[in-house]
Amino acid sequence: MDIAAVLNFILGWPLMIYVVSVGIICTIALRFIQIRSFMAAWYYALVPDKKQAATGEMTPLQAFIGTLNSNLGNGSIAGTATAIYSGGPGAALWIVLIGVILMSVRFAEVYLGASLGSRAGNSKGLGGPMLYLRNVPGGAVLAYCYGVACLFFCLLGGNAVQANSMSMSLASTFGIPLIVIALVILVFILYVVQGGASRIMQAAEKIIPIKVGLFFGSSSIVLLYHYQTIGSALKLIVMSALTPEAAFGGAVGFTVQQAMRYGMGRSIMSTESGVGTAAVFFGATGDNSPIKSGIISMLSAFISTTVCFLVALCIVASGVWNSGLTSTPLTIAAFQTVFGSLGGWIVTFLSVSFGMGVMVVFAYLAREAWYFLTGGKYTQLFNVLYCAIAFGGAFINVHVLWAVCDVVNAVMLLINLFGILYLIPVIQKGLASAHVHD
Numbered sequence: 001m002d003i004a005a006v007l008n009f010i011l012g013w014p015l016m017i018y019v020v021s022v023g024i025i026c027t028i029a030l031r032f033i034q035i036r037s038f039m040a041a042w043y044y045a046l047v048p049d050k051k052q053a054a055t056g057e058m059t060p061l062q063a064f065i066g067t068l069n070s071n072l073g074n075g076s077i078a079g080t081a082t083a084i085y086s087g088g089p090g091a092a093l094w095i096v097l098i099g100v101i102l103m104s105v106r107f108a109e110v111y112l113g114a115s116l117g118s119r120a121g122n123s124k125g126l127g128g129p130m131l132y133l134r135n136v137p138g139g140a141v142l143a144y145c146y147g148v149a150c151l152f153f154c155l156l157g158g159n160a161v162q163a164n165s166m167s168m169s170l171a172s173t174f175g176i177p178l179i180v181i182a183l184v185i186l187v188f189i190l191y192v193v194q195g196g197a198s199r200i201m202q203a204a205e206k207i208i209p210i211k212v213g214l215f216f217g218s219s220s221i222v223l224l225y226h227y228q229t230i231g232s233a234l235k236l237i238v239m240s241a242l243t244p245e246a247a248f249g250g251a252v253g254f255t256v257q258q259a260m261r262y263g264m265g266r267s268i269m270s271t272e273s274g275v276g277t278a279a280v281f282f283g284a285t286g287d288n289s290p291i292k293s294g295i296i297s298m299l300s301a302f303i304s305t306t307v308c309f310l311v312a313l314c315i316v317a318s319g320v321w322n323s324g325l326t327s328t329p330l331t332i333a334a335f336q337t338v339f340g341s342l343g344g345w346i347v348t349f350l351s352v353s354f355g356m357g358v359m360v361v362f363a364y365l366a367r368e369a370w371y372f373l374t375g376g377k378y379t380q381l382f383n384v385l386y387c388a389i390a391f392g393g394a395f396i397n398v399h400v401l402w403a404v405c406d407v408v409n410a411v412m413l414l415i416n417l418f419g420i421l422y423l424i425p426v427i428q429k430g431l432a433s434a435h436v437h438d
Contacts, residue, residue: 015410016264019102019274022417026104029424030431034103037295044296057197060114060293062205063281066361067297069204070158070277071270071304072211073358074165074351078327079266080311085326087262089233090241092312094263095270099305102273103298108420110297111427113279114290128279129416130372136422142415144373146276149411151369153275155389157405158362162355163393164401169328169351173344182394188356189390193363193383197284200364207360211353212303218335218346219310225338226317233317268413270308271301275409276416280368281361291430359390 027034045064058066083091109129116132130150133143167181192203223230241259272278278300282293311331315321318334325333328347335343363386370382 012261012265015413016261016268019105019268019413019417020098020264022274022421023098023101023105025421026108026424027101029428030104030107032104033107033295033431034100034298037107037298038302041295041299041302044292045299057284058201058281060282060285060289060296062201063278063285063293064296064300065208066201066204066281066364067278068212068300068303069208069357069361070281070365071272071300072208072215072307073158073270073354074162074328075266075270076304076307076311077331077347077351077354078165079269080308081315081325081330082327083262083266084312084315084321085330087258087260088240089237089312089316089321090239090259091263091266092237092309092316093241094260095267095308095312096305098264098267099271099301099308102267102271103301105417105420106271106273106278106298106301107294108424108427109274109276109279109416110282111290111294111430112420112423113276113281113283114285114293115430116423116426128281128283128368129276129412129419130280130369131283132279132423133415133419135426136419139419142419146412146415147369147372149408149415150276150280151366151373153405153408153412154362154366154369155386156401157409158358158365159386159389160393160396161401161405162358162362163390164396165328166352166355167394169348173348178394182391185359185394186387186391189359189363190383190387192360193367193386197364197367200360200367203360204357207353207357211350211357214346214353215307215350216310218339218350219314222314222335222338223310223317226314226319229317229319230313233313237312237316266308267305269409271304273301274417274420275412277365279416280365284368 045061080092080095083095087094112132113128116135129146130143133139133146136142163182163185166185167178170176170181171178192200195202226233241263268274278297282290282297285293314334315330318337320330320333320337323330323333328351332344332347335347337343339346366386367382370378
């Protein structure tokens, strides 16, 4: 039996159908919370409620920033390009559609994280799924399994893989030796993790405006330059998502199934809705208004989906989507149609800022899982481990790491979504008893 083939099948359609099905159930059960409270989400984010106090390690706004940093990683740049390469332009439409559906899952997990999974009155190191899973059948075992999977996911996907993406980008663009890049990453991460939760969140707050501003600024310039082809690009995206034969005349091997699979997969991975990481952040606030936190948190999933779609639109509108390139080089090619050789520099800076943001906030997530599994012990050992993996990540081949990340990510999804499904009545009761500003 080919284990790799079996895993590839399980992590493909079966997992995606499971995730999307839970998203549809949450959407219906919560009465389309992502649509009716969309404007409220912006209102709560832009006009913070001073009465929305936090008694934990961070404020709800910091939790939102941490979640957004977590969602906007190199997967948005490289992963979206890979989805377009593998599934055709139609993958972009499925990224958006599934992203909207999964916003309801984001609300559900954060509501549970900020209410049942709040730190208030609980021991150090508990937050999000690791607490609210205790309210479901087999909860003690499930919470522990989730904690183990979360730790591996953070150490590998949120740390080593990001370090590798940044080092490869810097080395190929500027010719900087890997050892120099690795040492810089090590010093930066060591400084951050030694400062504990407060320094981690301070770093996250400084990185997020840089990465968001740089991305939206540069991608807007690319789209403005190619403004005459945006209409045809959007038409191609829709046609190839629904009727690829009409778009390609059957000459190219893109199918609706391919577009759906890669678009859905990218949406699930980029937004992390259902993975439970956002619930860990908001579970650390001790928040007294979990519904508002849930509504605000949906914005991070929306923004992440928007970033992926804009990357895809830049690739399609610039005409490089069928160039044969994939991953980061495909995104670079799209930017080079406007900026020339400078396009590679811009995408590299995006890769570095996105990667740094992810590494910083995943240090917090990994720390939470470590504290949960060890009872808050061996803090310095965790710091050494996280820094060592960040340093080593600059050199290693990440193909095996990606396979491990896919497996532990699937474990987190399976466990957390089961918990959400079981606790939907709790969420419905909370919504019914509270006033929601639609």
